[in-house]
Amino acid sequence: MKKWKKKEQKDSEDFEGKLIRGSGNQWSRPGDSKSDRFLIESKQTEKKSYSISLKTWQKISDEALFNFRLPLLSLQIKDIELVVLSKQDFLKLLKG
Secondary structure, three states: OOHHHHHHHHHHHHOOOEEOOOOOOOOOOOOOEEOOOEEEEEEEEOOOOOOOOHHHHHHHHHHHHHOOOEEEEEEEEOOEEEEEOOHHHHHHHHHO
């Protein structure tokens, strides 16, 4: 199984969500997985860095808003896993 597919499956389990079949190849199925709270976009790379553009983040955010969820980017760079949220969403989660 390809690494990106394993990453999507692991994120779906970790965030207690469900994989979205056909994600990435149909406009009607945004995100890689979704939970009750989050629309999750999963990315992984074996390189030493990963760049997030404003355009990419805006796409993730818009899709999440349309699905009544918070946008979450789950990123794996080599063996390090990170979660990217907007500061506003992170503070909301801390408060409640």
